Amino acid sequence: MNSETVKKIVLPLLVFMIIIQFWYEISNIVSGFPTPSETYKAAFGGINEDGETIKGVLSDPFYVNNQDDKGIFWQIIASLKRVFAGFVLAILVGIPVGLFVGMSKNAQYALNPFIQIFKPVSPLAWLPLLLFIFQDINMTAISTIFITSIWPIIINTALGVRSVSQDYMNVAKVLQFSPLEKIVQIILPVSVPYIFTGMRLSLGIAWLVIVAAEMLTGGIGIGFWIWDEYNNLNYHNIIIGIIVVGLIGFFLDIIMGKIADYFDYTKKGRA
Template identity: 45%
Template sequence: MGHGPNAASHSEGFPTPKQFLDAAWIQLREPFHDRGPNDRGIGWQLGASLLRVALGYGLAVLVAVPGGFIIGLSPLIRRALDPFIQILRPISPLAWMPIALYTIRNAEECGIFVIFICSLWPVLINTAFGVAAVRRDWLNVAKTLEVVWWRQIFLVLLPAAAPTIITGMRVGLGIAWLAIVAAEMLVGGSGIGYFVWNQWNNLSIANVLLAVLMIGITGMVLDLLFGFIQRRLTYVE
């Protein structure tokens, strides 16, 4: 089956703690090796997934935050778009995969699209909620002082709604990290999801367990990062 790190942890049945630690050591001592499409280190695969998440999630934030401001400031637009948001929001990210593969016809871009569509709704909804909940007397004071509309956004709306926006971004990133693993199992090629599926096909349960552990640790680190940002932006009126 080859002589790389993937070849050292094939075993029948569930691995013992020693087998797991041996397999983990082989992977972690050379995490960025690249010996071909089917033999790349777990660090390389994790980096590929994080890059996809960064692209899809970044696009979602760029669309959802301005969109949330528009929805939050206009009750008419909010009522008009709410039925569509409520229909699209519960759709599983994986349900979009066949449509994306048929229309986009590029596996890499399909993965990014899945991240975009699944992380869009939490950011959009929380941004709209945060903006709509801003005290109107603050905006009235700004209008009385003849503050132009774009300065009202940056001086009043954005600081007041920031904790809620960050909450939506935190939830959206968690969903994005969940979705990319499943999407990569279907799309293949690279990424931690592909690594899990490839190791399962190679009957390397120890490497599967290591990848699952790395997925959990990475998700925890991302969540802690946003938790830190959220605490810094939370204030008491």
């Protein structure tokens, strides 16, 4: 093992220990704040201070007591389903719109102000309006994700289209490519790395949004679960929820990155 690898393992471990220490200090100061060991037991099971054996949130993730009381696995699955539904919708609409904005100066002039205005709007601002429109938890969560995660896809796709070199377009002109052939043979291959950057940002946003959206819509989902645990005074479960949300977001990003690299011609065939 070289020293670089050792550093990559040891340094995060050090920071981890600092975080745990910091956490202990907070639980000393704030009364009722769960300690790391209590949280660990809540996550993986063990014997609590009353001497009872308890099942952990993460060691028993698949239980289903009733419609409103399901294990954390089902909460995560519910959230992921919404995230992917909203994300796929954002891709299906965002890429064509981005291509359009990137290829036509007029489209850019027409749409850019609205993209810039809607882009910074918080998902929480959209939520009440969408809830009013759909009157349905799933539809509201999905449409909120759609409307907040579509912007990076549009912006990055347009950026990718604009990055197409005039040289490639000259080749297309000499070969008399139709507009569709230009898109499929030249513009899309050049834009793919940009589109995936947009999709990666977008998926990150979608995963951020879902927690907030579910807190407000309720029902099922990791966001709802965290809020529900707050209402049940299970503060250690909130911390578990935060860690779980973070880990899933991290894995989603890694997967997206791998897919992006696969389609990125600049990362292929480099000797």
